[in-house]
Amino acid sequence: MELSNRQEKIIEIVKENGPITGENIAQKLSLTRATLRPDLAILTMAGFLDARPRVGYFFTGKTGSELLTERIKKFKVFEYQSVPVVVKEQASVYDAISMMFLEDVGTLFVVDDHSYLTGVLSRKDLLRASIGKQDLDALPVHIIMTRMPNITVCRKDDLVVDAAKKMIDKQIDGLPVVKDAPSGLEVVGRITKTTITKVFVELVTENRV
Ligand code: ADP
Secondary structure, three states: OOOOHHHHHHHHHHHHHOOEOHHHHHHHOOOOHHHHHHHHHHHHHOOOEEEEOOOEEEEOOOOHHHHHHHHHOOOEHHHHOEOOOEEEOOOEHHHHHHHHHHHOOOEEEEEOOOOEEEEEEEHHHHHHHHOOOOOOOOOEHHHHOEEOOOOOOEOOOOEHHHHHHHHHHHOOOEEEEEEEEOOEEEEEEEEEHHHHHHHHHHHHHHOOO
């Protein structure tokens, strides 16, 4: 988060003199208390300053990057997940390839007749199947997919940063967001490397600290 000159000055004053009242900060800057109110509100909300009634403002001791880290660590999967694209186990590799183009995704999730997760198909899984001499129309995806229980998943209340770590550790591009159902996992969303890129850009452009 980018601070204005005046906000930087306020932090310095509070660092040196805190706890200090808003009135006294205003005096030191030769401004009115009312003029400072928005700045004090921003600095308090962002976590740089803390305010105690009848005592005044004091410096929390947290740096901008510490506050940014704290903020990022609160991002939950459900806030950022996108719609999952699924195919049935019996779908052909040809259909899966068409689906991948049509839906413009890099990972498809495979489900059984009860809509429970049974596998994952990546671009390279489909490429690998395509360079053989097989009839892609007759080859069902369950033959070539990565299957349960070897699927790495996440849940809606997981932290985005933990989902990102799983993708790095397993060297994969996406995770299904799943919901526990009586006899399997229902696919309710997806988190991909693109999601993480979006979060990163949003942090910079929207100053979401
Ligand atoms: P690509 O193969 O196109 O580079 P990935 O890196 O995502 O894409 O996939 C690598 C391998 O890992 C593929 O065989 C794929 O089936 C498998 N895979 C992808 N996502 C998952 C996941 N969430 N859990 C388990 N395996 C996965």
